[in-house]
Amino acid sequence: MAVYVYSVVAADHPQRLDDVHGVGDPPVALRTVRVGKLSAVVSDGPEDLRPKRRDLAAHQAVQEHLMADGTVLPMQFGFLAADDDAVRQVLEDRADDFAERLRALEGCAEYRLKAAQDEEALLRQILRESDEARGLNDEIRSGRNSPELPLALGELVAQEVQARQARLAAELVDVLREHARDERAAQATGEDFLSVSFLVDRDHEARFLSAERGLADELGEDFDLRLQGPLPAYSFV
Template sequence: MAEETGLFIYGIVPSDVEPTPDAEGVGSPAGEVVAIRYDDLAALVSEVGLEEPMGRPADLTAYETLLDGTAAVAPVLPVRFGTVVTGPDAVEDLLAAHRDEFAAALAELEDRLQYTVHGRFDEREMLTGFLAENPDAAALAQEVRGRPEAESREQRIRLGEMISQGVELRREAENAALIDALTPYAVAHVARPPSSELDAVNVAFLVAGDAEEDFIRAVEDFAEQRRELIRMRLLGPLAAYDFVGAHQLAE
């Protein structure tokens, strides 16, 4: 009995966008990526087995690689990862039902890309600076130093809470400073939730093509000013994952 298949939808693009011949889709083996068109829109899709498990790291990589590569040459609206429909008719129905909404969103993303600025505190530098600025915490740290954990458990818990609060407050300040520094070079921004307790900054920015160099230079300046305290990473250019309702497009 032949395996039932469906179409995995990656994103919505203008109708004149063509997948590159070497574009690889999700699944094993990887499906061929094609464009299904309706009016002035198209959806990038590939065939997948309906019984095939989805969500492997390789699948997510293929999804992001396709969307990020497309975003480098044309506007693209990412569709929520894992969206699978029954066939071409269902894809065309989706495009028809949301035609005006998709077209307007694509127009807004013309010549714009996402960059994500992510940074984590150096734990030693963060702790040293926090204790230097907080006499009560420093005294508590001195009190528990060298004492058995069981004997100083309450003090250690209190110290941990103080440090955690200090990290959170510093994170808020650093995110605000980052947004303030980069807003002149970005069209929009979205503060993202921390991915670890040591996260210092995590903000997505939508950047116009003619501002990319200035934006990257501003990120480098920000990172240099904090190079001892924060290990910064600039991710991009990316598809505009944080600036479209990607999770709603195919619901």
């Protein structure tokens, strides 16, 4: 039977598994596979595993339960090995890598920040601050019948949006990285112009959260800053 792998921890991690269960319906029991100074938290791999809400929540609950007692290297949902021996082999082959990452993540948690800006507010800002955009918009509103004008305005606005949001994203990251040990940028999707994860030391957590709240207050209601955390450090494994 396949083995589902949740995370890797140090062998001296408490690994209290009695009060938490794994994925599957009914939920499967957790166990550990140990090699030297490392342990993998695993369970039997359920058949026909899919990223259902129940199983995603169970996977996350295991990470958070272990994280409460020490440093965790969380695996992404759905990580399977052929059997316990295959898990042992990976622990042996990558022992140094796992040990190094555990040291790097010690005492830290991940905070994930996403940011979006109200489109209409951004457009008003561009028309207010860009003479060229405002001039094109005035010509269109005056009734001048030229199909080139809307196209030119659209291209100009798109360039302005990209430049302004890239600049703002860099400024936000610059402020917050002062309170973080590491960072990982991701591709922003949908209406977001920023998606970034920070590895934050517990000793600096209050300062990081205060800085994020200060940014949100400074930007105002036209911006939507969404901070998730503390999370298992998926982005830094």
